Amino acid sequence: MPHAAAATPQLLRRVNAQAVLRHIRGADVATGTELMALTGLTRASVIAVCEDLIGRGWIVELDQPRNEPHAGRGMPPVPRKGRPARRFAFNREAGFVLGLDIGAATTTAAVADLRGRVIGRSSGSFRAADIPALERIGVVDLACRKALEAAGADPGRVLAVGAGIAAPVDRDGNVLVTQRFWSLFDVGLRSALKELHGWTVLLENDANLAALGERWRGSGVGVDDLVVLLAGERLGAGVMESGRLLHGRGGAAGEMGYLDMVEGVGSSDGIAALVRQWSAADGGPSAGGPASAPRVFADAAAGDATALAILDRISERMARVIASIASLINPEQVVIGGAVAESAGVLLPGITALLPRFTATPPRVTVSPLGDAIVTAGAVRHALDYVEANALELALPAPA
Amino acid sequence: MPHAAAATPQLLRRVNAQAVLRHIRGADVATGTELMALTGLTRASVIAVCEDLIGRGWIVELDQPRNEPHAGRGMPPVPRKGRPARRFAFNREAGFVLGLDIGAATTTAAVADLRGRVIGRSSGSFRAADIPALERIGVVDLACRKALEAAGADPGRVLAVGAGIAAPVDRDGNVLVTQRFWSLFDVGLRSALKELHGWTVLLENDANLAALGERWRGSGVGVDDLVVLLAGERLGAGVMESGRLLHGRGGAAGEMGYLDMVEGVGSSDGIAALVRQWSAADGGPSAGGPASAPRVFADAAAGDATALAILDRISERMARVIASIASLINPEQVVIGGAVAESAGVLLPGITALLPRFTATPPRVTVSPLGDAIVTAGAVRHALDYVEANALELALPAPA
DNA sequence: GGCAATATATTTAGCTTGTATCTAAATTAC
DNA sequence: GTAATTTAGATACAAGCTAAATATATTGCC
Incomplete structure (x- = not known):
C-alpha cells in the first residue's frame, strides 16, 4: 500500500471544476451567476474555475450578443437589466x-x-x-x-x-x-x-x-434499475442496478446462455434464431423458402396460425427469462433491443400478460427505439x- | 436543484480525517510516521488531523509505553531508536x-x-x-x-x-x-x-x-462478487456485486420466490421446508414421527436410501437455483447460510458436480460458518x- | 556519563483555494 | 441624463496543506 493520494488544496479545484464543467455541459451556455447558484461557490471562485477551464480548452467564453434585446432563436427573449453577464459555453468540439x-x-x-x-x-x-x-x-x-x-x-x-x-x-x-x-x-x-x-x-x-445506450437515449431514460435484452441472433442481457452496470466476477453477468436449460432449448439463442428454428420444426412458413424472422412476423401479422403459435411460444419464453431476471434483480424496466426489436412490439402484450404468473415483481417491458444503433x-x-x-x-x- | 455543496477547504480536512481514521481503525494503534506513509500527508497535517479526531472522541493518544524494550505481548519487540513516537489508538468504545x-x-x-x-x-x-x-x-x-x-x-x-x-x-x-x-x-x-x-x-x-456478514467474517471474506443464499425455512438471496449490495427498484432483488416455478415447486421454500415436504410425500422417515430437516440429514448420514434420495433432489434444486444466479450475476462465490447451513455441507459435492451442466460460469460454493449469527x-x-x-x-x- | 546518530515533534513561512466585502462598470427604465 | 439593477473585479482574510528549519527524546557506543 503506497500513498493513498492525500487530499491537497488542488483537489478542491478539481472537484469544483468538475461540477462547473458538468453544469455547463448540461446547459450548453451558462453565466457566472447561474453557476454560483448551481454550485454554491462564490463569484470569485466560479470565475477562477471558468478561466481555468478555458485554459484547458473545455469551455469557451462567448462574446457579448449583439444589441438585439429579444433576438436570437435561443433562450434569452427576456430583456435583461444590469451589466451583461459573461457567457461560458461548453466547447463541444474540444474533441x-x-x-x-x-x-x-x-x-x-x-x-x-x-x-x-x-x-x-x-x-x-x-x-x-x-x-x-x-x-x-x-x-x-x-x-x-x-x-x-x-x-x-x-x-x-x-x-x-x-x-x-x-x-x-x-x-x-x-x-x-x-x-x-x-x-x-x-x-x-x-x-x-x-x-x-x-x-x-x-x-x-x-x-x-446497449443498456447504457437505452438509458441515455432509448426507452429507459432516467431509469436506474434497467435491464436490456439484446435479443437478435443471440440473447444477452445488460444489467444496470442503481445506475451502474453489473459485470460480476469475470464480466459474464447477463450471459444467459444456459438460463433456459430448464426448457431444454439450445443455449444462447435470441429471438431471430428461435423463430428460425421453430418455424423449421413446424414445417416452414406458409409459402416455403427460408423462414426468416421478418417473414414469420409478417405471416403472423397476416393472421397465419402457425406463425402466431410460434410467436406465442416466443412470448412465453421471453416472459420466463424476464421473470427470472425480475426475481433476481428486480429492475424497474426491461427493454427488448437488437435486430428484431421493431417487430418485437407485437410480443409485448403477450409477455406483459404472462409475467405476473412467473414473478411477484414484474417490470415494465418495452421495445427499444434505437434499432441497429443501440450498441x-x-x-x-x-x-x-x-x-x-x-x-x-x-x-x-x-x-x- | 439547490446548492450542490461547494467544495470548501474544510472538505480536505474531512477527507483526510476519514482516511486517517480508517487506518487507525484497521491498525488499532498507529504512529504519525505510519500515517504519513499511508495517507501521503505531511507530518504537520497528520498531527493536526489526529488532534482533531481526539477532540471529537474518535481516537485517543496512548501514553508512552514503559521502559521495556521488547516487553509487551504486542507488536514492537524491535528496540526502536530515536525519539519515541506519539501513539494514537482507535477509541473502540466511543460508542x-x-x-x-x-x-x-x-x-x-x-x-x-x-x-x-x-x-x-x-x-x-x-x-x-x-x-x-x-x-x-x-x-x-x-x-x-x-x-x-x-x-x-x-x-x-x-x-x-x-x-x-x-x-x-x-x-x-x-x-x-x-x-x-x-x-x-x-x-x-x-x-x-x-x-x-x-x-x-x-x-x-x-x-x-447475511451477505454483508459473510463477506465480513464468514467464508466470503474479500470476495467482491458474492451471493449468500439464506436457505432455512425460506429461500432468499443477498447479492453483492463489486462489493455493493443489490437492491433493485423496490428492494426485491434476490427474492427468488418464483424462480423455481419451472419445476412447479411451492414458491419460496428453503431447504428445511423442502426436506419436510418431500419426506412427507415419500412416506416419512424410517422411524415415523415428524420429518424434521435434522432428522433427514441424520438418516442420510446413516445410509438411509429415502433420505439420500431427498438430499439428491435438494442438491439438484440448489444447483439449478445457483446456476440461474451464476448466469445472471456471475458471482465468484455462493455461500449457503441459514439454519440448515451446517448440515448442508454434505450437499456441496453434489451441487458442485451438477453446476457445470447448468451454467458456463459456475461459482465456488461454500457453506456459512456463521450459523444462527449470520444475520x-x-x-x-x-x-x-x-x-x-x-x-x-x-x-x-x-x-x- | 557524555556524545553522536536517529527518529520524531514542533515551528515558521508560503502556496492554493476558498469566502466575504467593497467598489467599478455596463446596461435598462424612466 | 440619471437612477436602478446586475454583474465584474479587486482587496482582505481564513482554512488547510507543503516544505524546510529547528527542537526534543531516545538508543548505542566509547
Whole structure:
C-alpha cells in the first residue's frame, strides 16, 4: 500500500471544476451567476474555475450578443437589466469520441462530438467468421477512419473509443481468458489503435453498452434499475442496478446462455434464431423458402396460425427469462433491443400478460427505439462517460 | 436543484480525517510516521488531523509505553531508536452499535463495540405470528435493552442500529408498500426506537445482511462478487456485486420466490421446508414421527436410501437455483447460510458436480460458518458501515 | 556519563483555494 | 441624463496543506 493520494488544496479545484464543467455541459451556455447558484461557490471562485477551464480548452467564453434585446432563436427573449453577464459555453468540439459495435459478421463505427451528437458513421463486413484477429482489426480500423472522414474529424482529436463485443468483458475491460478468440482480439485491438492513433479503447460487452445506450437515449431514460435484452441472433442481457452496470466476477453477468436449460432449448439463442428454428420444426412458413424472422412476423401479422403459435411460444419464453431476471434483480424496466426489436412490439402484450404468473415483481417491458444503433449509442455513451470522468486529466490537443 | 455543496477547504480536512481514521481503525494503534506513509500527508497535517479526531472522541493518544524494550505481548519487540513516537489508538468504545435479526417467530439483538466485537446478545420470541406491530416492537425493544445490559453498555451511546427483516427493503431502508404487515412494522419500529432511545435504525433485508456478514467474517471474506443464499425455512438471496449490495427498484432483488416455478415447486421454500415436504410425500422417515430437516440429514448420514434420495433432489434444486444466479450475476462465490447451513455441507459435492451442466460460469460454493449469527453479524456490519461513513457528522456522547 | 546518530515533534513561512466585502462598470427604465 | 439593477473585479482574510528549519527524546557506543 503506497500513498493513498492525500487530499491537497488542488483537489478542491478539481472537484469544483468538475461540477462547473458538468453544469455547463448540461446547459450548453451558462453565466457566472447561474453557476454560483448551481454550485454554491462564490463569484470569485466560479470565475477562477471558468478561466481555468478555458485554459484547458473545455469551455469557451462567448462574446457579448449583439444589441438585439429579444433576438436570437435561443433562450434569452427576456430583456435583461444590469451589466451583461459573461457567457461560458461548453466547447463541444474540444474533441470527439468513437463508438464501435464489433459483431461477428460486421462492425460499425460512429463518431460523436462531446455532447454525444453523432456526426459520422461507417460500417464494414468481415470476410468470414473465422478470419485472423489482425484482419478483423484492420476492418475495424478502416471503419473508424471512414467514419472520422465522413464527420470531418481529425483522428488526433479522438479522446476515447468505446467498443462493444459479444463476449464477457470484466470491469477493467478485459475479456475472459477462456474466450480465446475474443481474448486475443482484445489485446490486439487495444494495442493496434493505441499505436496507430494514440486512442484509448474501452472494451465492453455489447449488451452492457446497449443498456447504457437505452438509458441515455432509448426507452429507459432516467431509469436506474434497467435491464436490456439484446435479443437478435443471440440473447444477452445488460444489467444496470442503481445506475451502474453489473459485470460480476469475470464480466459474464447477463450471459444467459444456459438460463433456459430448464426448457431444454439450445443455449444462447435470441429471438431471430428461435423463430428460425421453430418455424423449421413446424414445417416452414406458409409459402416455403427460408423462414426468416421478418417473414414469420409478417405471416403472423397476416393472421397465419402457425406463425402466431410460434410467436406465442416466443412470448412465453421471453416472459420466463424476464421473470427470472425480475426475481433476481428486480429492475424497474426491461427493454427488448437488437435486430428484431421493431417487430418485437407485437410480443409485448403477450409477455406483459404472462409475467405476473412467473414473478411477484414484474417490470415494465418495452421495445427499444434505437434499432441497429443501440450498441454504438451505448459505446458512444461509454466513451463519453470516460471523458467526462477524466476531463481534467486529459490533455486536449490544440484546436484546429 | 439547490446548492450542490461547494467544495470548501474544510472538505480536505474531512477527507483526510476519514482516511486517517480508517487506518487507525484497521491498525488499532498507529504512529504519525505510519500515517504519513499511508495517507501521503505531511507530518504537520497528520498531527493536526489526529488532534482533531481526539477532540471529537474518535481516537485517543496512548501514553508512552514503559521502559521495556521488547516487553509487551504486542507488536514492537524491535528496540526502536530515536525519539519515541506519539501513539494514537482507535477509541473502540466511543460508542456501540446494535445488530437485530427480526424473524417471524423470534428476534435477536447483538451489541458490538466499534471494532465489531460482539459483547452482548439477547433473544426474544413473539407470542404468535400475527401479533400487532406494537407488541412485536415491544419484544424487539426488550431484546435490545437486555443485550445492552448484558454488555454493560449505556443505551445512550448506541450510534446506529442495523435491523434485518424477511421482506424486501429498498436502498433507502423502506419496506415495499405492498408488504402491508412489514411496512407498518417498519415505520413503527423506526419511530419507536428513535423516540425511546434516540437511535437511528437502518432496515435491510435479512438475506442482504447475511451477505454483508459473510463477506465480513464468514467464508466470503474479500470476495467482491458474492451471493449468500439464506436457505432455512425460506429461500432468499443477498447479492453483492463489486462489493455493493443489490437492491433493485423496490428492494426485491434476490427474492427468488418464483424462480423455481419451472419445476412447479411451492414458491419460496428453503431447504428445511423442502426436506419436510418431500419426506412427507415419500412416506416419512424410517422411524415415523415428524420429518424434521435434522432428522433427514441424520438418516442420510446413516445410509438411509429415502433420505439420500431427498438430499439428491435438494442438491439438484440448489444447483439449478445457483446456476440461474451464476448466469445472471456471475458471482465468484455462493455461500449457503441459514439454519440448515451446517448440515448442508454434505450437499456441496453434489451441487458442485451438477453446476457445470447448468451454467458456463459456475461459482465456488461454500457453506456459512456463521450459523444462527449470520444475520446479526451482517446487521452489526451494516450499522458499522453507517457509523464509519458518517463518523465526522456524528456527535459522540460524552464518555462515561 | 557524555556524545553522536536517529527518529520524531514542533515551528515558521508560503502556496492554493476558498469566502466575504467593497467598489467599478455596463446596461435598462424612466 | 440619471437612477436602478446586475454583474465584474479587486482587496482582505481564513482554512488547510507543503516544505524546510529547528527542537526534543531516545538508543548505542566509547
